[in-house]
Amino acid sequence: MSQPSYDRYREDVIGRANVSDTPELVDYYRRLSTLGTGALWTVANKIEPWEPVSSSVPMLWRYADLRDDVLKALELVTPEQAGRRVIYLENEGRSDVVAAVGWLYSGLQVMAPGECASSHRHSASALRFIMEGSGAFTNVDGHKMTLGRNDFVLTPNGTWHEHGVSEDGSICIWQDGLDIPLMNALEANFYEVHPDLNQAVTFPVDDSLAMWAGSGLRPAGVGWTRPYSPLLKYEWEPTYEALERYARVTDGSPYDGIIMDYVNPHTGGPVMQTIGATMQMLRPGERTKAHRQTGSFVYQCAKGSGWSIINGRRFDWRERDIFVVPAWMYHEHANASDTDTACLFSFHDLPAMRALGLYREEALGENGGHQPIV
Numbered sequence: 001m002s003q004p005s006y007d008r009y010r011e012d013v014i015g016r017a018n019v020s021d022t023p024e025l026v027d028y029y030r031r032l033s034t035l036g037t038g039a040l041w042t043v044a045n046k047i048e049p050w051e052p053v054s055s056s057v058p059m060l061w062r063y064a065d066l067r068d069d070v071l072k073a074l075e076l077v078t079p080e081q082a083g084r085r086v087i088y089l090e091n092e093g094r095s096d097v098v099a100a101v102g103w104l105y106s107g108l109q110v111m112a113p114g115e116c117a118s119s120h121r122h123s124a125s126a127l128r129f130i131m132e133g134s135g136a137f138t139n140v141d142g143h144k145m146t147l148g149r150n151d152f153v154l155t156p157n158g159t160w161h162e163h164g165v166s167e168d169g170s171i172c173i174w175q176d177g178l179d180i181p182l183m184n185a186l187e188a189n190f191y192e193v194h195p196d197l198n199q200a201v202t203f204p205v206d207d208s209l210a211m212w213a214g215s216g217l218r219p220a221g222v223g224w225t226r227p228y229s230p231l232l233k234y235e236w237e238p239t240y241e242a243l244e245r246y247a248r249v250t251d252g253s254p255y256d257g258i259i260m261d262y263v264n265p266h267t268g269g270p271v272m273q274t275i276g277a278t279m280q281m282l283r284p285g286e287r288t289k290a291h292r293q294t295g296s297f298v299y300q301c302a303k304g305s306g307w308s309i310i311n312g313r314r315f316d317w318r319e320r321d322i323f324v325v326p327a328w329m330y331h332e333h334a335n336a337s338d339t340d341t342a343c344l345f346s347f348h349d350l351p352a353m354r355a356l357g358l359y360r361e362e363a364l365g366e367n368g369g370h371q372p373i374v
Contacts, residue, residue: 052294055093056101056326058310063131063320070108070173084117084163085110086176089322094181101324102296103182104275104349109163110173111136116164119194125228125272126155126178128163129300129345131320135169138162140232142202145209147174150236150302152262152345156228156272160199175300175322177347179274208232212265229264229271236302240343243281255291255363257282257333270351277347282306282335289369290332294360295350297325304342306335312374330364330371 019025019041032038066087073085088107089100100106109128111117113135129152130136136147140161145153155161165172183189204210211219212231224230243258252258259280262271270276279302282288290309299308305318311329316336325331335342353359364371 052328054102054296054326054328056091056099056296056324057093058313058315058324058326058329059089059091059101060315060317060321060323061089063322066108067173070110071171073110074112074171079111079115079117091324093326097181097184099181100298100322101326102349103179103185104296104298104347105176105178105180106298106322106324107176108173109176110171111163111165112171113165113169114167116198117162118197119160119162119199120192121158121160121194122183122191123157123189124178124180124183125157125275126161126176127272127275127277127347128153128155129175129177129302129347131173131175131300133165133170133172135166136172136174137164137166138232139199139201142199143208143232144201144203144205145233146206147233148236150239150345152234152236152239152277154229154232154271156226157274160194162194162198177275177298179349179352182274182349182352206233209235213238218265224266227273229262229266231265231271234262239279240281240303243279243343247281247283252283254289254369255332256280257286257288272351273355274349274352275347276349276351277345280333280344280346282333282342282344284340285335285338287334287370288332290330290364290371292328292330292362292364293350294327294358295348295353296327297331297346297348299323299325299344299346302343302345304335304337304340306333306337306342308333309371309373312371314373332364332370 029039070087077085086107086109088098091099091101098105128138130147130149132149138145138147138153138161140155141159147153208231242260246260247258257280259278262277264271300322301317301319303319307314307316308331310325310331315323317323350359
């Protein structure tokens with residue numbers, strides 16, 4: 001079939017209904033609706049798009065704008081009243097499912113010294129990325145971990161977990177990331193409070209780090225059968241050092257700079273089944289090229305400042321700002337400094353996309369790989 005005739009066929013026949021309403025058709029549609037049915041050609045354009053069409057929109061939340069209101073929650077509600085003091089991030093296109101982007105949820109949680117939230121577990125996979133404060137801790141199935149700025153900690157689905165701040169700590173704020181919208185879409189979400197409200201610490205503090213964070217080493221004779229990473233905490237300093245070492249021996253990705261995945265040290269795969277995470281470094285003055293992926297991303301600036309172009313819109317960010325990239329939207333990043341590095345932490349749903357055989361990536365081939373700002 002020649003290209004012109006194929007294009008006409010593609011537009012007029014394959015999923016592109018070209019049926020004008022008539023009184024007879026309108027009556028027919030009404031009849032079908034009374035039977036709990038409908039004509040495919042009336043919705044084909046919506047449910048079978050030529051390519052992914054995200055209802056999410058690119059957004060950026062500036063930490064400087066949010067911080068005072070996050071702290072205000074300390075005065076207005078107690079941990080017992082609220083369960084967790086969290087200000088969630090709502091995407092303009094996903095308010096119906098309380099998502100930051102796609103099927104991913106994000107919120108900023110605040111706790112004061114001496115507080116500890118009740119232990120609970122749920123079907124959703126969760127993570128924390130520490131933004132500020134000292135003395136924060138998380139207890140996951142009896143494994144207690146102390147947390148500092150830019151540390152990344154897992155609370156995998158089905159694990160009992162609780163969070164708190166030590167008496168001698170300071171007010172702490174961290175980002176929560178979960179796949180709550182996905183679990184609800186699958187109608188598979190459960191939530192349960194620990195019968196004792198708080199769980200005991202049954203292992204040495206930071207034992208997960210001591211056992212599984214060895215550089216290229218793992219404990220001999222120790223098995224692991226759970227579907228998530230046995231390393232529950234990934235510290236900032238070793239992460240940044242790894243990026244610096246990698247930068248010395250590679251040109252990096254043209255689309256993401258120096259980028260490294262947080263991995264399960266037992267399998268080499270993603271840290272959890274449905275959520276993955278990465279840390280990337282943009283060298284001084286670096287600007288990446290644009291690409292798009294079948295997956296949604298929540299970014300937080302961990303160091304420095306810069307800007308990103310997402311679907312033709314420019315977003316300027318600095319440390320602790322959060323922004324999102326919806327699925328199948330071109331995006332590129334730039335470091336605003338000519339003398340220092342910038343780092344972006346991100347979590348995403350690529351493990352789910354890959355497990356379902358849906359992952360796809362495409363580079364932008366125009367304008368030297370850069371988007372025009374519209």
